Amino acid sequence: MAGYEVIGDEEKKALADIFEHGGGVLFRHGFDQVRKNSFQVKDFEREFAEYMHSPSALAVSSGTAALKVALASININPGDEVITQSFTFVATVEAILESGAVPICTEIDETLNMCPNDLISRITPRTKAVIVVHMLGTSAKMDRIKEICDEHELILIEDTAWGCGGEFQGKKLGTIGDIGCFSFDFAKTITTGEGGMLTFRNQEFHQAARAYHDHGHDNNPNFPRWEDTRTRSGFNYRMSEMQGAVGRAQLRKLPQILKMQRYNAEQTKKIISNFPQFAIRSQHRDSIGTDDAVIFHSLENYEAIEIRKTLLEFGISTKILPEATTWHFAGDWSHIFSIDSHSNLPIGLAYPSSRKLLKKCVSLPNGVFLRKDFHADLSRALEKITENDT
Numbered sequence: 207m208a209g210y211e212v213i214g215d216e217e218k219k220a221l222a223d224i225f226e227h228g229g230g231v232l233f234r235h236g237f238d239q240v241r242k243n244s245f246q247v248k249d250f251e252r253e254f255a256e257y258m259h260s261p262s263a264l265a266v267s268s269g270t271a272a273l274k275v276a277l278a279s280i281n282i283n284p285g286d287e288v289i290t291q292s293f294t295f296v297a298t299v300e301a302i303l304e305s306g307a308v309p310i311c312t313e314i315d316e317t318l319n320m321c322p323n324d325l326i327s328r329i330t331p332r333t334k335a336v337i338v339v340h341m342l343g344t345s346a347k348m349d350r351i352k353e354i355c356d357e358h359e360l361i362l363i364e365d366t367a368w369g370c371g372g373e374f375q376g377k378k379l380g381t382i383g384d385i386g387c388f389s390f391d392f393a394k395t396i397t398t399g400e401g402g403m404l405t406f407r408n409q410e411f412h413q414a415a416r417a418y419h420d421h422g423h424d425n426n427p428n429f430p431r432w433e434d435t436r437t438r439s440g441f442n443y444r445m446s447e448m449q450g451a452v453g454r455a456q457l458r459k460l461p462q463i464l465k466m467q468r469y470n471a472e473q474t475k476k477i478i479s480n481f482p483q484f485a486i487r488s489q490h491r492d493s494i495g496t497d498d499a500v501i502f503h504s505l506e507n508y509e510a511i512e513i514r515k516t517l518l519e520f521g522i523s524t525k526i527l528p529e530a531t532t533w534h535f536a537g538d539w540s541h542i543f544s545i546d547s548h549s550n551l552p553i554g555l556a557y558p559s560s561r562k563l564l565k566k567c568v569s570l571p572n573g574v575f576l577r578k579d580f581h582a583d584l585s586r587a588l589e590k591i592t593e594n595d596t
């Protein structure tokens with residue numbers, strides 16, 4: 207959460223500026239006489255790359271599109287395997303399917319992200335790339351995962367949909383692997399309504415992605431657009447100038463959004479840590495999350511679903527865990543998989559250790575603004591849950 211909480215006059219003014227000063231041009235290319243040098247998407251890409259300390263960025267129409275464009279840019283062939291994690295949003299697996307590759311999911315570890323050892327066990331001669339997800343804004347173990355990818359010559363893509371502005375060992379999430387994929391949908395850390403961004407370390411992938419997302423246009427500076435050169439087929443995943451304008455306004459707010467979310471999460475964690483019966487999701491010590499949610503689990507026999515019931519009595523809802531793994535856990539996706547090809551288990555029984563972990567977790571939504579009594583109510587709810595302990 208977050209971006210939408212702080213939408214206001216800045217976004218409104220950014221949109222109005224396109225019409226008042228930019229000739230009302232809503233397309234990222236061309237119309238040079240009319241637009242009076244107003245290039246919102248181009249400027250958003252430059253400013254985003256600067257913020258991320260990334261050599262380059264490409265804006266697209268959604269986070270799912272970002273994943274699809276990333277996979278197109280690395281030349282996936284039919285039969286190639288792409289490995290991601292079993293706890294993610296369904297979009298990650300959809301993008302792999304759309305690219306013509308075979309999606310393979312790993313177990314998660316105590317960070318609730320890709321388990322490095324399980325990743326190793328699922329690599330085959332057909333594995334081409336890995337999509338690691340920083341689920342709900344907490345970094346995966348990027349040092350180990352990058353090492354494994356380097357060793358096996360696999361392309362590493364980061365699904366940074368929740369991780370915009372998070373860090374691992376001093377680097378921004380999304381800039382550690384080969385390609386970072388960001389989402390600006392309405393529930394993400396910054397938002398353009400719908401929208402996404404890719405960051406690249408390597409110019410070859412960047413150029414391929416830029417052409418693919420724009421019908422294969424090379425955008426060759428020596429030709430007008432309608433006579434442009436082309437080397438491959440593409441599609442349309444372009445961002446519009448309106449999204450670009452809103453994105454620039456939101457990006458300026460990102461440091462403040464992160465500061466407030468981290469502060470609120472800290473307060474929530476303090477309350478939880480008053481109760482020795484509970485443990486907070488583990489996080490690599492050299493990482494800084496975006497704190498989109500605060501996840502904890504019981505060290506004793508409290509059922510997550512019972513914890514949720516009591517939280518609801520105090521007006522506190524949960525986010526995804528434990529109640530809604532439907533769209534976020536591959537073990538629930540019988541509409542996509544029938545078996546897990548690695549373990550040969552039917553999908554409803556696959557990823558047993560992830561299933562066990564997720565079942566005990568409770569995820570508290572976090573944001574820039576928490577209601578006034580949130581922490582007091584949380585404290586009272588946890589007291590009630592544990593009141594019969596000696």
Ligand SMILES: *Cc1c(COP(=O)(O)O)cnc(C)c1O
Pocket residue numbers: 268269270271294295297298339365367368389390391400401402
């Ligand atoms: C939100 C999300 C996406 C997709 O982004 P959209 O902009 O909604 O298409 C992909 N992966 C993860 C992990 C997400 O949370």
